[in-house]
Amino acid sequence: xxxxxxxxxxxxxxxxxxxxxxxxxxxxxxxxxxxxxxxxxxxxxxxxxxxxxxxxxxxxxxxxxxxxxxxxxxxxxxxxxxxxxxxxxxxxxxxxxxxxxxxxxxxxxxxxxxxxxxxxxxxxxxxxxxxxxxxxxxxxxxxxxxxxxxxxxxxxxxxxxxxxx
Amino acid sequence: xxxxxxxxxxxxxxxxxxxxxxxxxxxxxxxxxxxxxxxxxxxxxxxxxxxxxxxxxxxxxxxxxxxxxxxxxxxxxxxxxxxxxxxxxxxxxxxxxxxxxxxxxxxxxxxxxxxxxxxxxxxxxxxxxxxxxxxxxxxxxxxxxxxxxxxxxxxxxxxxxxxxxxxxxxxxxxxxxxxxxxxxxxxxxxxxxxxxxxxxxxxxxxxxxxxxxxxxxxxxxxxxxxxxxxxx
Numbered sequence: 340x341x342x343x344x345x346x347x348x349x350x351x352x353x354x355x356x357x358x359x360x361x362x363x364x365x366x367x368x369x370x371x372x373x374x375x376x377x378x379x380x381x382x383x384x385x386x387x388x389x390x391x392x393x394x395x396x397x398x399x400x401x402x403x404x405x406x407x408x409x410x411x412x413x414x415x416x417x418x419x420x421x422x423x424x425x426x427x428x429x430x431x432x433x434x435x436x437x438x439x440x441x442x443x444x445x446x447x448x449x450x451x452x453x454x455x456x457x458x459x460x461x462x463x464x465x466x467x468x469x470x471x472x473x474x475x476x477x478x479x480x481x482x483x484x485x486x487x488x489x490x491x492x493x494x495x496x497x498x499x500x501x502x503x504x
Numbered sequence: 505x506x507x508x509x510x511x512x513x514x515x516x517x518x519x520x521x522x523x524x525x526x527x528x529x530x531x532x533x534x535x536x537x538x539x540x541x542x543x544x545x546x547x548x549x550x551x552x553x554x555x556x557x558x559x560x561x562x563x564x565x566x567x568x569x570x571x572x573x574x575x576x577x578x579x580x581x582x583x584x585x586x587x588x589x590x591x592x593x594x595x596x597x598x599x600x601x602x603x604x605x606x607x608x609x610x611x612x613x614x615x616x617x618x619x620x621x622x623x624x625x626x627x628x629x630x631x632x633x634x635x636x637x638x639x640x641x642x643x644x645x646x647x648x649x650x651x652x653x654x655x656x657x658x659x660x661x662x663x664x665x666x667x668x669x670x671x672x673x674x675x676x677x678x679x680x681x682x683x684x685x686x687x688x689x690x691x692x693x694x695x696x697x698x699x700x701x702x703x704x705x706x707x708x709x710x711x712x713x714x715x716x717x718x719x720x721x722x723x724x725x726x727x728x729x730x731x732x733x734x735x736x
Contacts, residue, residue, distance in 0.1 A: 344539060347535075347539070348535045348539075351532065351535050351538065352532060352535065355532035356529055356532070359529055359530075360524060360525065360527075360529060363524070363527070363529070364524055369527075369529070369530070373530055377533060377538065380538050381538050381541050381542045381545070382542075382597065382701075384538055384539055384542035385542045385545055385546055385593075385597055386596055386597025386598075386701070388595060388596055389596040389597055389598075389701075390597075399701065402701075403701060405705060406703070406705040407620075440519075440520065440523050441523070444520065444524070455517065455520065458517060459517050459518075459520060459521040459524070460521070460524075473653070473704060483513075484513075487513045487516045487517065490516050490519075490520055491511050491516045494511060494516060494519055495511065
């Protein structure tokens with residue numbers, strides 16, 4: 340096994356799960372995310388000389404996976420409103436978990452989900468997320484703030500009653 | 505009491521992370537399968553590149569014939585017998601497009617799309633309204649700075665061009681001839697390098713030429729991706 344292959348294998352094995360979880364959090368479908376992430380890792384291997392020097396190879400994989408997914412959807416002429424698609428596709432994921440938070444996450448606008456996924460699964464700071472998403476750091480903070488506020492609302496018990504007191 | 509005081513941002517993110525982490529995930533596929541697929545694609549792309557080079561070599565040796573999308577036409581210069589264009593995957597994952605003549609733009613468009621690049625390739629006069637300019641995806645007039653996004657998506661030609669000039673600085677005349685509106689031509693060929701990983705998810709590539717002439721100025725720009733414009 341070449342050094343390049345060994346290096347990629349180590350990266351792949353360490354990064355598969357966090358990258359997959361980040362993409363699942365955005366697209367809401369385990370099967371779809373698995374296909375997209377596998378495709379992204381294939382592209383990463385094809386461009387390994389470049390990706391291995393990327394400031395955040397995992398972020399490169401996640402962004403490529405999400406871009407691939409967007410491209411697949413457009414190609415299939417099935418550009419359904421994302422929220423509808425996610426709610427339907429993600430319905431089987433909750434399993435034994437309380438679906439309230441799951442539903443709240445997938446009700447967030449896609450940009451907010453992307454920012455939250457990159458923060459919690461890839462542990463990226465605001466500036467790195469901004470570079471990955473090609474948006475301003477202030478916009479990242481805005482998406483994060485709004486997304487967190489919406490989730491906090493769901494996570495706080497008896498929120499409506501207490502808030503009115 | 506404000507209920508929002510109960511959970512900090514970090515607490516909310518931690519709760520979301522814990523929740524999402526509890527969702528069972530399939531184990532990673534075999535690394536060998538990923539590597540094998542990637543190698544096969546590399547070989548396919550390298551084969552395309554070698555085929556294009558071989559076609560040029562054969563023509564250089566004086567053999568007649570037609571290659572790619574160009575047919576032999578008596579009276580044309582020898583260059584007319586070259587492959588009209590070649591698309592090749594580079595070792596770093598970028599895609600190189602060499603255009604000797606702007607012939608069969610539909611074929612070039614199909615090739616780029618098959619390689620995963622949402623693309624619109626057309627004669628300038630046939631541009632469709634379905635293709636809308638992408639923000640910061642088009643060079644400004646004259647010597648205005650080249651948008652960074654253009655430099656990222658098209659390492660060639662834009663990374664080689666001045667990007668920090670402001671109106672009134674530098675030798676305007678010489679800059680304009682190689683300015684962002686102009687692709688420097690190597691002989692009669694235009695070389696454009698596309699970095700697919702730098703392409704925003706909702707953007708596509710547009711190549712539009714005024715005519716089929718090898719010296720026609722070609723402006724690689726970004727447009728909003730759509731089924732009508734870039735195919736996806």
